[in-house]
Amino acid sequence: MCKYAAVFEKEDPKLRYLPLAVQQKQIIVTCNYEARRQGLYKLQRVTEARRKCPDAIIVLGEDLTPFRNASKENYDFLKRFAWSGKVERLGFDEVFIDVTDMVDYNLEVLNPHSLHSSFFHLSRNDPIVGFNFDCSSIAGHVVPPNDFGIDIAMKQDLGGLYLRLLLGSHLAQHVRHQLEEHKGYSSTVGISTSKLLSKLVGNVNKPKGQTTLLPPYNASGGSESNVTSFLDEHDIGKIPGIGFKSAQRIRNHVLARPAAFDAGLVYGGTKDNVKVRDVRMYPLMGVKVLEQLLGGPGAPKDIAIKIWRLINGIDTTEVACAREVPQQISIEDSYIRLDTMAEVERELRLLSKSLLTRIRIDLSCIRDNDDVSADNQGEHAADSISPSREWLAYPKTLRLTTRPRPPMNPDGTRSRTFNRLSRSCDMPSLILNLDESIEHLSETLVRDTLVPLFHRLHPERSGWDLSLMNLCAASISLTAASARDGAGRDISKMFKMQDLVLKHWKVADTDTAPVNCYSADVDERALENLEKKPYVTSKETLGGVVGEGGKDGAIETTQGCDSSWESDDEGPWPNYNCAKCGLAMPDFATIAHERFHNFPD
Numbered sequence: 001m002c003k004y005a006a007v008f009e010k011e012d013p014k015l016r017y018l019p020l021a022v023q024q025k026q027i028i029v030t031c032n033y034e035a036r037r038q039g040l041y042k043l044q045r046v047t048e049a050r051r052k053c054p055d056a057i058i059v060l061g062e063d064l065t066p067f068r069n070a071s072k073e074n075y076d077f078l079k080r081f082a083w084s085g086k087v088e089r090l091g092f093d094e095v096f097i098d099v100t101d102m103v104d105y106n107l108e109v110l111n112p113h114s115l116h117s118s119f120f121h122l123s124r125n126d127p128i129v130g131f132n133f134d135c136s137s138i139a140g141h142v143v144p145p146n147d148f149g150i151d152i153a154m155k156q157d158l159g160g161l162y163l164r165l166l167l168g169s170h171l172a173q174h175v176r177h178q179l180e181e182h183k184g185y186s187s188t189v190g191i192s193t194s195k196l197l198s199k200l201v202g203n204v205n206k207p208k209g210q211t212t213l214l215p216p217y218n219a220s221g222g223s224e225s226n227v228t229s230f231l232d233e234h235d236i237g238k239i240p241g242i243g244f245k246s247a248q249r250i251r252n253h254v255l256a257r258p259a260a261f262d263a264g265l266v267y268g269g270t271k272d273n274v275k276v277r278d279v280r281m282y283p284l285m286g287v288k289v290l291e292q293l294l295g296g297p298g299a300p301k302d303i304a305i306k307i308w309r310l311i312n313g314i315d316t317t318e319v320a321c322a323r324e325v326p327q328q329i330s331i332e333d334s335y336i337r338l339d340t341m342a343e344v345e346r347e348l349r350l351l352s353k354s355l356l357t358r359i360r361i362d363l364s365c366i367r368d369n370d371d372v373s374a375d376n377q378g379e380h381a382a383d384s385i386s387p388s389r390e391w392l393a394y395p396k397t398l399r400l401t402t403r404p405r406p407p408m409n410p411d412g413t414r415s416r417t418f419n420r421l422s423r424s425c426d427m428p429s430l431i432l433n434l435d436e437s438i439e440h441l442s443e444t445l446v447r448d449t450l451v452p453l454f455h456r457l458h459p460e461r462s463g464w465d466l467s468l469m470n471l472c473a474a475s476i477s478l479t480a481a482s483a484r485d486g487a488g489r490d491i492s493k494m495f496k497m498q499d500l501v502l503k504h505w506k507v508a509d510t511d512t513a514p515v516n517c518y519s520a521d522v523d524e525r526a527l528e529n530l531e532k533k534p535y536v537t538s539k540e541t542l543g544g545v546v547g548e549g550g551k552d553g554a555i556e557t558t559q560g561c562d563s564s565w566e567s568d569d570e571g572p573w574p575n576y577n578c579a580k581c582g583l584a585m586p587d588f589a590t591i592a593h594e595r596f597h598n599f600p601d
Contacts, residue, residue, distance in 0.1 A: 003093045004061050005032040007070050010184050019053050022061035025334055026594065029061060033207045036265040067092050068358070074183055079322050081122070081175050086319040088195075097175075097194050098319035104166045104528035110135065110163075120170060131174050139169040140189075140210035141231055143201055161215045165191055169212045177208065193217065196315035197227065197238050227313035241310050244418065246303070249293050250274070250360075254282050280311050323392040324478055327364055331355045332401070332470035339465045348450045351471045352442040357430060359473055362432070364389045389434055395473035400453045403468035420468070423451065427473060434450045 004022040009015045009032065019035035021028045028044045039052040049056060061067070071092040078095055079087045086098035118135035121127065133139070172189040180186050189210035190202025201213045219225040231239070237247035251259040251274045259272040279285060290304035300306075309315070331354045338344060367390050401422040401496055406415045428449055431441060450471075458464050580597055 003032075004030045004067055004184055005035075006093075007066050008059055010070075015057065019056040021049055021056050021058045023058050024061050026336075027334075028058070068361075070185075074179065074185060077179065077183055078175065081171075081178075082322070083124070083378060085321050087322040088320040094199070096198070096319045099168060099171055102171065103164050106167050108161060110167075120167070120174070133170040133174075135170070136165065138166050138212050138214075139173040140191075140212060141205045142203060142212050142214050144214065145228060161217065165193075165212050165214070169210065170565075172210050184383070194313075194314035194315040195317055195319065196240055196310060197230075197313065200234065200238075201230070225313070229312050232275060232313070233282070234276050236276055236279050236311075237270070237276050240311050240384055241315070242307055244467075246294050246307065250279055250290075250307075253289075253293055254278055325478065327476060328474040329355065329358050329362060329395070329476070330470055330471055330472035331358065334468045335466060337465060338469070339462060340466070341462075344454060344464075344466075344469075345446060345451065347452070347469055348446045348471075349442055351469060352445050352450065353438055355471045355473060356438050356441055356445070359395065359431065360389070360438075363393045363395070363476065364391050391432060391434075391479050393476050393478045394432055395427045396477060397424050397473070398427045398449065398453075399470075399472040399474055400450060400457060400465050401472065402454075402457060402464070404458075405465045405467050420470075421457055423453050424474075425453055425475075434458035 005015075008022070009022060016032070017034065019032070019040065021031035021040055023029070023046055026046050028040060028046060028049050030042055031040045031049075035053065035056055038056070040049050041057060046058065049058065056420065062544070075087070075089050075095060078097060079085075082097050082099065082103050084098055085098075085354070088096040090096065102122075105124065109121065110118060115135040116336050116430050118133055118594050120133055121130045121131055123129040168191045176187050177190055186208045188202055188206045188208065190198040190200065190204075191210065191212040192198040192201055197213055201211045204211045214226055215229060216223065217225055217227050220230065235243065236242060236250050242250075248259060248270070251270065253270060254274050255272060257570050259270045259274070287308050288302045290307055294307065331351050333347065333351060335347070338347065367388055399422055401420050403420045406417050408414055411585050428445060429435070430444060433441070504508075578593060580596075583593070
């Protein structure tokens with residue numbers, strides 16, 4: 001969606017036709033396709049890149065702010081094309097969009113007698129919002145590369161899946177063109193029925209291409225599944241969901257020896273290519289063998305089953321719904337050597353400043369009654385005095401992660417490791433003070449929280465030899481409900497409603513009997529059922545209150561009893577009628593009331 005190099009190319013279009021690479025530290029983190037044609041590649045050392053391509057333009061990409069802003073802008077643009085709201089961002093430059101409901105709707109209204117002049121509806125409510133397309137063939141490239149046409153597909157009884165993929169391909173082409181026209185970014189798209197397959201098939205025709213994985217997706221009648229034949233040609237380490245360490249253990253098992261590392265790569269490429277077919281067809285390979293290879297203390301639950309499914313093209317994970325705020329925000333940096341406390345504190349200050357800046361930008365917003373334009377939020381978000389901003393969400397957890405280098409081996413070499421150490425604590429509330437400057441908050445955070453956390457992580461005084469440090473703000477929760485549709489409970493509503501809600505349980509100095517909360521016009525049969533079933537969960541609906549009560553899940557309807565405490569979904573508070581004395585009370589009082597009856601006389 002928005003690679004690092006694409007951001008620089010948008011700022012200076014001439015760079016699109018020149019070999020361009022983005023550098024962080026001494027590593028090429030990404031490069032454009034012209035640079036790749038001249039021998040550059042991701043995670044290559046800068047010295048090696050300059051040797052292979054002396055004419056390459058290498059720009060610094062240490063500041064991630066432009067990339068984050070461009071990614072968020074494109075993500076917000078793409079969200080508009082999803083009816084379901086299922087739009088999941090992966091990193092800065094990838095997005096999964098679930099368009100199942102859009103495709104199903106357009107399949108229902110598709111005119112099979114006029115496929116060449118079809119119309120794709122982008123709105124359920126407005127029939128003229130959409131685009132014209134030719135539904136007689138798939139848009140873009142296909143895998144395998146022999147699109148047999150819609151007529152043959154229908155004859156082979158592939159009509160349902162084939163037509164859905166066909167419609168999805170034309171929607172993908174429309175979205176790609178809109179993104180390039182309105183935002184200036186080209187894109188590559190994969191169309192299939194799962195995140196695994198769409199991601200892999202999208203890599204086939206880069207750049208600026210789209211690819212659809214054709215059916216059949218299941219082997220039948222002696223023919224092999226296109227899913228299996230497509231996956232079999234991939235290296236085991238290229239399968240999404242299979243991490244580097246897991247892939248390396250699988251390679252070692254299949255090769256019956258340690259796989260050789262590529263010395264030109266900083267982060268773990270290997271010279272030995274072990275394909276999915278080699279793993280899948282390896283003798284006795286299956287869940288049991290993978291569990292022996294990958295299981296053990298600290299391993300994710302059911303990792304063997306998950307990887308065996310991925311190897312066979314099975315991915316049931318759903319596209320997550322679009323989130324207004326991220327689940328976590330992390331900042332990290334890598335080092336040649338970091339082994340003194342003064343250096344650690346210096347780097348913690350830099351990381352904490354970046355983290356606090358991102359927290360303000362991503363988790364706060366301009367107040368509704370403020371005159372500042374929403375387009376300028378990123379510019380003003382990190383101001384030292386920000387009375388015009390309010391929090392959308394806040395992080396509850398602060399996590400510090402380091403990666404120590406292992407000691408030298410007797411032969412002078414060093415074993416390669418990617419193991420990380422982490423410690424977490426509650427996020428200090430001081431970070432929520434928008435009136436303080438980032439500089440001041442950073443100093444306080446490092447002194448009072450991060451340095452003690454580091455000492456817990458590394459009790460020894462020296463000798464850590466760190467190659468990486470990471471700060472993460474995690475467990476991000478939305479603030480109380482507001483005009484921006486926050487998910488929390490607005491406590492002001494509870495106080496406003498408390499007199500009305502608690503009026504039936506107020507203690508009055510009177511000799512009259514307590515009044516039943518149900519009015520005289522309540523349906524008698526409903527009241528009888530209510531008395532028989534002490535636990536009732538109510539939900540307000542048009543025309544009355546529909547309650548789900550009793551063990552049998554029966555639906556009961558009552559009218560005229562207003563005993564609700566207003567909450568986020570405007571639903572009432574559950575009621576309880578004591579089976580022994582008939583007293584009505586809220587659910588939170590039931591346990592104490594039952595204890596009252598259990599006391600001896």
